[in-house]
Amino acid sequence: MPAERRRGIATVCLSGTLEDKLTAAAAAGFDGVEIFENDLLASPWSPARVRRECAHRGLTIDLYQPFRDFEAVPPAVLARNLRRAELKFDVVEQLGADTILVCSSVSPDAVDDDDLAAQQLRTLAERAGERGLRVAYEALAWGRFVNTYDHAWRVVRAADHPALGVCLDSFHVLSREVDPVAIRTIPGDKVFFVQLADAPRLRMDVLQWSRHHRLFPGQGAFDLTSFVDHVLATGYRGPLSLEVFNDVFRQSDPFAAAVDAMRSLLLLQESADAAPVLEGHAFTEIDVDDTAAARVGSALAGLGFTAAGRHRTKPVELWRQGGARVVLNHRRPVDGGHAAVTAVAVASTDPTTSSARAKAFLAPSLGSSAVAAPDGTSVIFCRDDLDWLADFAPFDTAAGVLDAGVLDTDHVGLTEPFDRFQQAGLFYRAVLGLDLADEAEFAAPFGLVRRHSVADRGHRVRVALDSTLVRRGTWGPDVREPQHVAFSTSDAIAGARRMRDLGAPLLDIPDNYYDDLDARFAPDPDFLASLRSLSVLYDRDGSGEFLHFCTELLGDRVYFEVVQRIGGYQGYGAVNAPVVMAAHRRRRKSAG
Numbered sequence: 001m002p003a004e005r006r007r008g009i010a011t012v013c014l015s016g017t018l019e020d021k022l023t024a025a026a027a028a029g030f031d032g033v034e035i036f037e038n039d040l041l042a043s044p045w046s047p048a049r050v051r052r053e054c055a056h057r058g059l060t061i062d063l064y065q066p067f068r069d070f071e072a073v074p075p076a077v078l079a080r081n082l083r084r085a086e087l088k089f090d091v092v093e094q095l096g097a098d099t100i101l102v103c104s105s106v107s108p109d110a111v112d113d114d115d116l117a118a119q120q121l122r123t124l125a126e127r128a129g130e131r132g133l134r135v136a137y138e139a140l141a142w143g144r145f146v147n148t149y150d151h152a153w154r155v156v157r158a159a160d161h162p163a164l165g166v167c168l169d170s171f172h173v174l175s176r177e178v179d180p181v182a183i184r185t186i187p188g189d190k191v192f193f194v195q196l197a198d199a200p201r202l203r204m205d206v207l208q209w210s211r212h213h214r215l216f217p218g219q220g221a222f223d224l225t226s227f228v229d230h231v232l233a234t235g236y237r238g239p240l241s242l243e244v245f246n247d248v249f250r251q252s253d254p255f256a257a258a259v260d261a262m263r264s265l266l267l268l269q270e271s272a273d274a275a276p277v278l279e280g281h282a283f284t285e286i287d288v289d290d291t292a293a294a295r296v297g298s299a300l301a302g303l304g305f306t307a308a309g310r311h312r313t314k315p316v317e318l319w320r321q322g323g324a325r326v327v328l329n330h331r332r333p334v335d336g337g338h339a340a341v342t343a344v345a346v347a348s349t350d351p352t353t354s355s356a357r358a359k360a361f362l363a364p365s366l367g368s369s370a371v372a373a374p375d376g377t378s379v380i381f382c383r384d385d386l387d388w389l390a391d392f393a394p395f396d397t398a399a400g401v402l403d404a405g406v407l408d409t410d411h412v413g414l415t416e417p418f419d420r421f422q423q424a425g426l427f428y429r430a431v432l433g434l435d436l437a438d439e440a441e442f443a444a445p446f447g448l449v450r451r452h453s454v455a456d457r458g459h460r461v462r463v464a465l466d467s468t469l470v471r472r473g474t475w476g477p478d479v480r481e482p483q484h485v486a487f488s489t490s491d492a493i494a495g496a497r498r499m500r501d502l503g504a505p506l507l508d509i510p511d512n513y514y515d516d517l518d519a520r521f522a523p524d525p526d527f528l529a530s531l532r533s534l535s536v537l538y539d540r541d542g543s544g545e546f547l548h549f550c551t552e553l554l555g556d557r558v559y560f561e562v563v564q565r566i567g568g569y570q571g572y573g574a575v576n577a578p579v580v581m582a583a584h585r586r587r588r589k590s591a592g
C-alpha cells in the first residue's frame with residue numbers, strides 16, 4: 001500500500017468537544033477528518049469557522065455525515081427530504097468539503113422499491129452535482145431494505161449519476177454474511193469513501209454491536225487487511241478513514257485515543273518488512289520498597305534463583321536462574337510492602353531497528369532503547385549478548401548456586417485498566433511485532449476478567465494482558481490488579497517439590513479443584529496425587545498439556561509463577577486463574 005495514502009478519522013471516534021477532537025486528530029498526525037453531524041450541532045463554531053480551524057491544524061474535511069432516511073419515499077416526503085438535503089449541502093459547502101454521506105434508510109416512510117430508491121438518489125445527486133458536491137451512499141447493516149454493500153452498489157449503479165457513489169464501511173460489510181470479495185467488481189471511481197472499523201465477534205443485534213462495540217483495526221476479529229485489499233483493488237484513491245463508535249473510547253483522553261487510532265492504521269498499512277526477531281525475555285524489572293524487597297528476594301531464593309550482582313550505579317539487584325532474570329529496583333521511597341512490575345526487557349536481534357519501529361508506531365520514548373507502554377510499563381530492547389550485564393558487579397556466588405530447574409522467563413502477566421485494554425494489546429502488537437496468541441474470558445472472584453495474550457511467532461516473548469470492567473472492588477480495597485512473572489521449567493512436579501524444600505512461599509490450592517480435575521480429565525491417580533499434594537494446577541487442550549503453580553502475593557500485587565508446557569500448549573491456564581485469585585485473596589485475609 002503506498003505510504004502517501006491519506007489517513008482520516010471521524011470525529012465520532014474521539015471524546016470531547018469538536019475543538020478537542022480536531023486538536024487530538026491533528027496531533028496524532030491525521031490528514032483529514034469526517035465531521036459527524038452531532039459534533040457540529042453542539043459546536044459554537046460556524047461551519048466556515050470549522051473549516052478554518054481544520055485548515056490551521058493541517059486537516060482537510062473529507063466527509064460530512066450522516067444524512068439519514070432519504071430514499072424510496074412517497075412524493076410529499078421526497079419534497080421535504082430534498083429541502084433538508086439542500087440545507088445540508090449548504091453546510092458541506094461552508095465546511096469546504098465535497099462529499100456527504102447518505103445512509104440507507106431505516107424510515108417507516110420508505111418502501112421496498114429499488115427503482116424508486118435509485119430514481120430519488122439520482123435526483124439528489126443531480127442537486128449535489130450542480131454544486132460540485134458528491135453523495136456517498138452507505139448501506140447500514142440494519143437498513144430497512146438496503147443493508148448490504150452489494151445492494152447499495154446495485155442501487156447506485158441503477159441511478160447512474162456521476163455525483164453518486166458508494167461509501168464502503170468495513171463494519172457494515174463484515175458484520176453481514178455477504179462475501180466482501182465482490183467489492184473488487186465496483187469501479188474505483190464509484191467508491192466515494194471508505195470507512196474502517198473492526199469489532200469483536202459478538203452475537204447480538206447488529207445496531208447495538210455497531211454503536212457500542214466497534215474497535216480500531218486490529219483490535220477485533222474482522223479481517224481488515226483483506227477488506228482494504230479489496231477496496232484498493234477497485235482503484236479507490238481516497239482516504240482510509242476510521243469510524244469507530246465505542247463506549248469506552250468516547251470517554252477516553254482523545255489524545256491517547258487518536259494515537260491509538262493512528263497506530264492501528266499504521267499497523268494495517270505496514271509493509272512486509274517485519275519486526276526484528278525477538279529472542280526472548282532478557283529480564284523483568286520489579287520496583288520494590290524495603291519490606292517488599294525482603295519478601296520478593298526470599299521468594300526468588302526459594303524458587304532457586306541466585307542473587308547474582310548489584311548495579312554499579314543504581315540500587316538495583318540482579319537475580320538469575322537458567323535464562324531467567326529478575327531485576328529488583330529499590331527505588332520505591334515509601335515503605336508499605338509495595339512491589340510492581342515496571343519494565344519488560346526483550347532480547348532483540350536488532351535493538352536499533354526495534355527502537356526505530358517503536359518510534360514509527362508512536363511509542364513514547366524513554367531514552368535510546370526504551371519506550372513507554374500505555375500502562376506506564378517500560379519496554380526495553382536489548383541484545384542477547386547481554387552487554388548490559390556488565391553494569392552489574394557480580395556477587396561472590398562461590399558458596400554455591402541453587403537451582404530448581406527454572407529454564408527461562410515464559411511470560412509476563414500485566415493487568416490493564418479497562419479503558420486502556422484495547423490500546424495496550426495494540427501497542428504490544430505494533431511496537432514489538434507480536435501477534436494476538438490467545439483470548440480468554442473467565443469469571444474471577446472480583447470480576448469478569450478478559451485476557452488477551454500476545455506473543456512473537458517463536459513464542460519466546462509472551463505478555464498476558466488482563467482487564468476487568470471496574471478497576472478494583474471498592475468493598476475489598478486490598479484487592480489490587482495483580483501482575484506476575486512466569487518462569488518455564490521442564491518438570492513442574494519436581495520443581496514444586498524442590499522449591500517447597502527451599503522454602504518458596506507457594507500458594508495452596510483447595511481439594512475441590514483436584515476433585516474436579518479428576519472428574520474432567522480422569523488423570524492417572526498417582527499423577528493427580530502429586531498435583532494435589534504440591535498444589536500444582538493442570539490444564540489440557542487439543543495440542544498439549546500445561547502444569548503450573550504460583551507463589552503467594554509478594555507485596556500488594558506481584559507474584560511469581562512456574563509453568564511447564566507439554567506439546568503445543570500455547571495458553572496460560574486461564575481456566576485455573578479464578579482458583580489462583582481466590583487463593584491469593586484467602587491468604588491476604590488470613591495475613592491481614
Ligand SMILES: O=C(O)c1ccc(O)c(O)c1
Pocket residue numbers: 065066101103138140169195210211243
Ligand atoms: O450508527 C449509525 O447510525 C451510523 C451513522 C453513520 C455511519 O457512517 C455509520 O456507519 C453508522
Ligand SMILES: [Mg+2]
Pocket residue numbers: 138169195243
Ligand atoms: Mg459508516
